[in-house]
Amino acid sequence: MTDRSLVFTLFNEIGIINQLTSASFAAVLPKGMTIAQFSVLNHFVRLDIGHKPPKDLANAFQVTRATMTSTLTRMEKAGLVSIKPNPDDGRGKHVSITALGRAMRDECIARLQGPLEDAQSVLDKRAIEDLLPLLVSVREKLDRLRD
Amino acid sequence: MTDRSLVFTLFNEIGIINQLTSASFAAVLPKGMTIAQFSVLNHFVRLDIGHKPPKDLANAFQVTRATMTSTLTRMEKAGLVSIKPNPDDGRGKHVSITALGRAMRDECIARLQGPLEDAQSVLDKRAIEDLLPLLVSVREKLDRLRD
DNA sequence: TATATTTAGTTAGACATCAAACTAGAAGGG
């Protein structure tokens, strides 16, 4: 196998794994919830942030601002986040999580336990520990390549 | 880190890498072409198959039949594949690649060299060779879990 | 054989995603 098709195969495998896992995670979320929306909620809780501009959220998840606008609009309509103007910058917004958003995040976490346990049961813990640092390194290198 | 958050982190990293690479690959493809469509074309050429039912293509790429219908419809409209009824089964179809589809596949391959070389230049070949078998094993286990 | 179940494919409606074009406000340079 040539080096290039090796790289291609690598990304192909990653794509399929991503598809399999995203699908199985999405399937257990409450009606109307998605991985993208859960990720935003989880971000706010994990980092314990008061508020953040959409731009920073877009950067954090490596999506365009247009994508983040789309997701946040739906989340605001569902009452999961609050979006206010940034008083110090007429162009900017401040996004924050609501109490309903926190509750939804907890509910999602609970429901994700099942698929995570399933994955854990077939994957060897050692294999994961071997894999993770390699993947982190790949991701960091690709990230740097982007700049 | 708990076992479950280890698994979660693993899939998170995979998701981000997938997003970074898909975006950079998609960016160089000819106007109107996508990774999904290229994957179908490449599948036919690599495996040197005459024709295949949509169901098998859906299985090969781990997407639903509905998704494959959507992609194939667009590809047929663009003249990249041909879709005929299966003479032996009134429910089925036969999908095959056209000459235009082959030419498009070659063009895509050529254009993908750049991003692949970039990726290759930052990733160590050894690292990829370590990673690949682990990922293949993970994918196979997740696949079996699905059934 | 007649009915029930399974299978292949489609359609409809939803969400995430992108690129490109746009608006509006901020920052900088003359």
Next chain:
DNA sequence: CCCTTCTAGTTTGATGTCTAACTAAATATA
């Protein structure tokens, strides 16, 4: 101070993706 450039966010139109409900054909079962 004005004009240019940059930045934040939105809108539009496209694709890929899913689930759920549907049609039609094949298979299994009673």
